[in-house]
Amino acid sequence: MAVLSFVEVSQGKIKKASVEAAYYGSKVAEGLGTDSVVVVLGAASADELATLGTVGVKKVLHAADARFNNFDSKAFTKAVSEAANVAGATVVVLSFNQNGKLLAPRLSVRLKAAYVPGAVELPEFNGASATVKKNVFSGKASASYQLNTEKKVIAVNPNSLSPVRGAGAAEVEAFAPTLADADFSSVVKGADLIVGEIPLSEAELVVSAGRGLKGPENWGPIEELAKVLGAATACSRAVSDVDWRPHHEHVGQTGLTVRPNLYIAVGISGAIQHLAGVNGSKVIVVVNTDPEAPFFKAADYGIVGDAAVVVPKLIEEFKKLKAAH
Amino acid sequence: MKILVPIAKVPDTTSKIAFTDNNTKFSPDGVTFIMNPTDEWYALVRAIELKEKQGGEVVVIHVGLADSEQIIRKALAIGADRAVRVDADPTDAYFVAAQIANHAKSENYDLIIAGKETIDYNSYEVGGMVAEMLDLPCVALVQKLEIENGVATITREIEGGTETVEIKLPLVICAQKELAEARIPNMKGIMGARTKPLEVVTADATEKLTVITGYHLPEKAKECKYVSPDNVGELVRLLHEEAKVV
Structure with a gap:
């Protein structure tokens, strides 16, 4: 058993939203008495990935395959779900950010897992079921979602909890998901980033x-x-x-x-x-x-x-x- | 080109939100229901624009009971060619996605355009789930979409900017602001909508993956602390010392 978090690296650095997701994953793992594992797809330095140890991550599954350098929801879904199987994960955690908002519902179908989009708190476990709070009606109320399936997917709202850093380095392990070129459907033609401003x-x-x-x-x-x-x-x-x-x-x-x-x-x-x-x-x-x-x-x-x-x-x-x- | 647009029914933004049965059920009393804004303004209108330019057909699909007919007719009045209503009270996003995917399997759509999120559960789920069920590529938070020779050129939101990708059809798109300009149905559209086909089909049995066990309203309204415009320094002090955000 393990908790698997999906972490994104952008321009050599782990995204802030992903650090939060990894920290959330570690907290869930701690509650369940199991290991916090992370999957990273695409180029990233081993030193940068090892820093995930400071938010409680034990092991990083890193697929350095260059085909992952651009986001492709179908290919990423296959790879993350394979990582979940390799790690024996019962809970998969993502950030509810731009890519997570698409990857998480796809994963929920692929893993036949109940899914909470935009969790604002840590889950409460009661036997095999978990209850997680999320905001509904555009923030006018919140709702408790009960997840009753064996596998669970949680996408955590950015800025919902502040990671507390400790000591430690995560062990980085090469991961080679079995994907054919046909699994990658999108060709990136370019990006238009607003430079000099904070996103x-x-x-x-x-x-x-x-x-x-x-x-x-x-x-x-x-x-x-x-x-x-x-x-x-x-x-x-x-x-x-x-x-x-x-x-x-x-x-x-x-x-x-x-x-x-x-x-x-x-x-x-x-x-x-x-x-x-x-x-x-x-x-x-x-x-x-x-x-x-x-x-x-x-x-x-x-x-x-x-x-x-x-x-x-x-x-x-x-x-x-x-x-x- | 054949395009499917899933539309959802949601409470109007200005509705007062209330719950019944010991806060376990949403109360529809006094609530005005509308078509989900991103479905109507962006997904549906872009689908109609593409059809107007390249020919084809726009089909809307809705999972809901008979009282949804008004929003379905509105979609037809805006310009969809025909509609399918899956006759069921939706339980969760997985259920809705499964109904849409089952319908799409028998119709060979080139494109499915969903909205980015519904304004009730704010979940961004249905588009991605449908894509996975149909094993199709999917792009979310789409701001631009052009189709040429069976290839879509798509601009999507990423952190701090946009990214442009090319993908071969068929695929699923989740639309957001900027993809199209909202259209108001005209009299001709409204009259024509009455006679456009609306097929009602029964739902397929699907597993229920999530259950909402309770709703919570904010405990109390915020108390605003006012600071005089002549004493702006006091606000900065409060933000630093009391709120500790700067």
């Missing part, structure tokens, strides 16, 4: 702004505030729809869902569709001229005031804080 989906701090800013020319202070904090920038749907800001910055029900430690919303009224994309944030700060803006009801801290006045002051105060620490 919104991975950001721990987010500064977001909306229609209250009155025009795209007023975003300078928002970008500066983000820079001072080391935060990513985001926006409301209204603003991306009129092209004041790029579409990839849109957070909300039909845009990106973010769960940062701090979400600062400036000039966003807080329509329910916007809240659905941000209500997993640990702390929400709202700056709005309208004291009746619904966003204040979802906020931890609020300032009723004009962005043009408040944001420059925030920049100064955060600069002072950074200088002092």
Whole structure:
């Protein structure tokens, strides 16, 4: 028996979301009194993989096969499910990130395993069944999912638990899943990465702004505030729809869902569709001229005031804080 | 080209969410149900656009009871050619995916376009499950999709940007924002939808992999702590010392 976690490496480094998945897997393994094993597909250095030992991973199954350097959901599903069999895993853990959102449901079918998409807590085991909590109705409620099958797949929401690092190095073992070239169906033609900015989906701090800013020319202070904090920038749907800001910055029900430690919303009224994309944030700060803006009801801290006045002051105060620490 | 679009019925975003039977069942009382937004706005509309350009047929499939007819007719009014309703109250995503896959096996679709997630369970499950059941390639979080000579060129979201891939048909796509512009059905579409075929089929028995044992509402609303705009430094202090997020 074992718990298997799927870990992704990007540009030589283990993705933050994958460290969380591996840590979650180790915690589940600890609870079950079994080993935490990880599978990595594609190029990665043995030194980098060994660091997974610090989050409780005992063994890494590494398939260095270059065909895995690009994500292909069908081939990856076959490989991870083979790793689950090799490791004798009863629980498979993934991050509920871009690739995990597709890989996990495929794995659940392939392994005939009950699946929880977007777990926010560790599972509770009761004999052979496990219960895991996840958010539903766009964060308006949560639900307990009971998994009754022998094998279980859990995709854990990014930023749900903070890995505690200890000492130790994971043992890295070569893994050669049996895949034919025909299993790989997609050919990658290129990637378009936003350089010099923090990816919104991975950001721990987010500064977001909306229609209250009155025009795209007023975003300078928002970008500066983000820079001072080391935060990513985001926006409301209204603003991306009129092209004041790029579409990839849109957070909300039909845009990106973010769960940062701090979400600062400036000039966003807080329509329910916007809240659905941000209500997993640990702390929400709202700056709005309208004291009746619904966003204040979802906020931890609020300032009723004009962005043009408040944001420059925030920049100064955060600069002072950074200088002092 | 023959395209299948699975559509789901979900509570409207603005609905008040409540539960009954000791918090084990979702209460539909007073809830307005709509077609899942990403299914309607992106998946269905892109399927119709591809058909308009290259010819073929767009079929919508829905797993649900007779009270779903309104959203099925809406999909037909927007431009789908025909509809299939699997007559069953869906139990979990695996059940829904199995019904869709069983239907697709007998119809030879070139493309299946699902939405990215339903706004009720936020699970991103059905598209990937259908693909695995049919042993097809699948790409999720798709923002662009072009088809030429049986090859799809797809742009999908990845961490911090996008990636473009080419895949031969048949395949499954999970659509998201930017794939298409939402369409509002016109009078001609609404009239035409009444006579388009809607086939009702019985469900296949499928295992139930997950059970929801209880729902939980947030314990209490957050209490917002207000800071004066003349004292922004106090907010920064609270974020540093109290919330400990900066």
